[in-house]
Amino acid sequence: MTVTYTARVANARFGGFSQLLLLWRGSIYKLLWRELLCFLGLYMALSAAYRFLLAEEQKRYFEKLVMYCDQYASLIPVSFVLGFYVTLVVHRWWNQYLCMPLPDALMCAVVGTVHGRDDRGRLYRRTLMRYAGLSAVLILRSVSTAVFKRFPTVDHVVEAGFMTREERKKFENLNSSYNKYWVPCVWFSSLAAQARREGRIRDNSALKLLLEELNVFRSKCGMLFHYDWISIPLVYTQVVTIAVYSYFLACLIGRQFLDPAQGYKDHTLDLCVPIFTLLQFFFYAGWLKVAEQLINPFGEDDDDFETNFLIDRNFQVSMLAVDEMYDDLAVLEKDLYWDAAEARAPYTAATAFLLQQPSFQGSTFDIALAKEDMQFQRLDGVDGPLGEAHGDFLQRLLPAGAGAVGPLGRRLSLLRRKNSCVSEASTAASCGCAGAADSGGVECSCGEPLLDPSLREPELEPPTCPEPPGPIPGPTAEPFTTVPIPGPRVPAPPWLPSPIGEEEESPA
Secondary structure, eight states: OOOOOGGGGSSOOTTTTGGGGGOOTTOHHHHHHHHHHHHHHHHHHHHHIIIIISOHHHHHHHHHHHHHHHHHGGGSOHHHHHHHHHHHHHHHHHHHHHTSOOOHHHHHHHHHHSOOSSHHHHHHHHHHHHHHHHHHHHHHHHHOHHHHHHOOSHHHHHHTTSSOHHHHHHHHHSOOSSOOTTHHHHHHHHHHHHHHHTTSSOSHHHHHHHHHHHHHHHHHHHHHHHHHHSOSOHHHHHHHHHHHHHHHHHHHHHTOOOOGGGOOTTOOOOOSSOHHHHHHHHHHHHHHHHHHHHSOTTSSSTTSOOHHHHHHHHHHHHHIIIIITTTOOOOOOOOTTTTOSSOOOOOOGGGGGGGGSOOOOOTTTTOOOOTGGGSOOOGGGOOSOGGGGGTTHHHHHSOSSGGGOOHHHHHHHHHHHHTTOOOHHHHHHHOTTGGGTTTTOSBOTTSOBOOOGGGSOTTSOOOOOOOOOOOOOSTTOOOOOOOOOOSOOOOOOTTSOOSOOSOOOOOO
């Protein structure tokens, strides 16, 4: 059964994990104690042989071997290889749990789409969910040791009520050498189509929803099959195992305590038990044991998935949902907060302090600014309304003097002329000082800046404005009239796109 300790660590406190160190079931001690005793026994045997069995010449040779192994053991990249491997295994382990076929979404779709309170409608709903449960049982007994021990043959599946004897005949007569966990899903689809023809499923949209939920359920069953089929490459597992074992084989010799009288470097202390080497073995070998336990979570380890429990839960819940709970609704009543303007559930005495805490409004909600820092600033120190600061944008792009007119000034002049092609009536209505430009003024009274006359190109003719189309011939044709634009024309706000069209004229 899965080891759950979530309630023990609900609140972080001093030494919060210390009480978890004393647990035995599902612990690293239960997984590693045999390997740890084996390593310690071999280490003590070599130490005893060095101290009491070897001759002086043999001791000198053994001491050289110890220093050699200690020097080159660090070249084995055990931490890098093992860390990446365990990360991959844990990620794969969690993804396998997410692929467990749960019928909750499917049973809700069956309840909402397959109608009928008579025995026929009840039979449809129960059979559909039984087919879904049968598909889950077939795939789980293919990948899980515990489920296979519970249902070792198809006869056990029939006796458990997941399959009828007639369905078993059809299942076994189907000529296929591959895993046939998908067969009940096909039965589900055919039965749903039959319910649609009988009017139990009222429209095609409901049938489509039901089959989509079935496909999600079936895809999870298929992913479990593929996870069981496609393992982590064997070469990677072998590399990690060899790296860990060879590293600690070198540590058996390289971490021996030598005679301090010989004066070897870093061998000034003589102990019998290598405490830090044992800790290193506990961490690295324990890491490898974690990967060994999680690489296949469908076994019978302490932390493997409880597949038999999930089968029982899913079958019971799905049958309750589609049978006893079908169309079984409580009487509609006004809720407790029907007339409340601001509904809030009550708090107990243990949680009443939460009422004093303000609700979160945003990370910048409490930032305070001085009053002078909240004033809008005008661009370039221009006086007047804020919108007029951008009116002379084209004018400020031009050179200051008339003799400095270059390609930029010529281009802007052409673009300004091109965009001024409007009807006379609309121009007169939108700007009452249309002649200000001809009189040499730089800025008209309506607030629109005009180009200086000295910056104009005399040799370039302004583009001809298109004439408005004439009346459409026909008995009901009426002449076009020009509708004046009310109000003065103001500069466009700076955040709007430029009125200049996409067409460009190159200077002559």
